[in-house]
Amino acid sequence: MAGRPAKYCRETVIGNAMAEFWSRGFVGSDIDGLTGAAGVNRHSLYKAFGGKRGLFLDALRHYVDxxxxxxxxxxxxxxxxxxxxxxxxxxxxxxxxxxxxxxxxxxxxxxxxxxxxxxxxxxxxxxxxxxxxxxxxxxxxxxxxxxxxxxxxxxxxxxxxxxxxxxxxxxxxxxxxxxxxxxxxxxxxxxxxxxxxxxxxxxxxxxx
Incomplete structure (x- = not known):
């Protein structure tokens, strides 16, 4: 059985997380704040990005691009x-x-x-x-x-x-x-x- 499709836009999640990291830094941004800012739950964040560091790297690339x-x-x-x-x-x-x-x-x-x-x-x-x-x-x-x-x-x-x-x-x-x-x-x-x-x-x- 195929997995359920993600109910969020990946680019939107990364963009929202970028704003959080930009304001608070890597250390100052916690998972609860990131999930709230990005609009995804903790499970989805870890599944899609592997955790806080993976999301941070994608946020940096998003900023560069x-x-x-x-x-x-x-x-x-x-x-x-x-x-x-x-x-x-x-x-x-x-x-x-x-x-x-x-x-x-x-x-x-x-x-x-x-x-x-x-x-x-x-x-x-x-x-x-x-x-x-x-x-x-x-x-x-x-x-x-x-x-x-x-x-x-x-x-x-x-x-x-x-x-x-x-x-x-x-x-x-x-x-x-x-x-x-x-x-x-x-x-x-x-x-x-x-x-x-x-x-x-x-x-x-x-x-x-």
């Missing part, structure tokens, strides 16, 4: 300095990729789910570490490619190394996520990015 993918796409499709500045405006929660014309909503005090996970779990879970490393390598490569295109178009200084600068930008965005988690809202970071990356001509134009 959903929320984070929009920011990576912004970099991969960008052509110059304006797109790097836009990334920081979006990724720090000031605006949303899906609705860039909306008024800034302020920083998301949950920070970045991936940065939070890296801080909380470090290298304690090989699967989590591998997932984070793949994502951050992709972000760095996207930054480096965008910097090269900006150098070719003349919007970004030609005397900087794309890969070194890409790592600086990635680390800077991670630091912003930590600041937002602590409730600290820095000033206009896009101005700092422009000052660091703009060509002399562009910098004069901004001041003029």
């Amino acid at each position: 959903g929320v984070a993918a929009g920011y990576v796409k912004l970099l991969e499709q960008g052509s110059g300095l304006d797109d790097i500045c836009a990334y920081f405006a979006y990724a720090t929660g000031m605006r949303q990729v899906e609705n860039p014309d909306a008024e800034p909503q302020g920083f998301d005090q949950r920070g970045c789910f991936l940065v939070n996970t890296a801080i909380e779990l470090g290298h304690s879970d090989p699967q989590v570490t591998a997932l984070l490393e793949v994502y951050y390598a992709r972000i760095e490569n996207a930054f480096a490619g965008l910097i090269r295109r900006g150098q070719e178009s003349g919007s970004i200084r030609s005397d900087i190394d794309p890969h070194i600068t890409a790592r600086w930008l990635r680390v800077t965005s991670q630091g912003l996520s930590v600041s937002s988690r602590m409730g600290s809202v820095p000033g206009d970071l896009t101005g700092v990015v422009r000052m660091a990356l703009a060509t002399t001509e562009q910098a004069k134009g901004e001041r003029g």
Whole structure:
């Protein structure tokens, strides 16, 4: 006899669990809270995901494929300095990729789910570490490619190394996520990015 079909949408369960993990972290999220947030009972959660860790891994992948993918796409499709500045405006929660014309909503005090996970779990879970490393390598490569295109178009200084600068930008965005988690809202970071990356001509134009 075939088993009963699941009475829930797997993607919805993972998405709801992601929100719980994002707010409370892995350690701070308990099974009762997860089943309530995800809308499934304990038996179904263990049967479908193998338990809390399995659900957490799926939630991380869901974040990478959903929320984070929009920011990576912004970099991969960008052509110059304006797109790097836009990334920081979006990724720090000031605006949303899906609705860039909306008024800034302020920083998301949950920070970045991936940065939070890296801080909380470090290298304690090989699967989590591998997932984070793949994502951050992709972000760095996207930054480096965008910097090269900006150098070719003349919007970004030609005397900087794309890969070194890409790592600086990635680390800077991670630091912003930590600041937002602590409730600290820095000033206009896009101005700092422009000052660091703009060509002399562009910098004069901004001041003029």
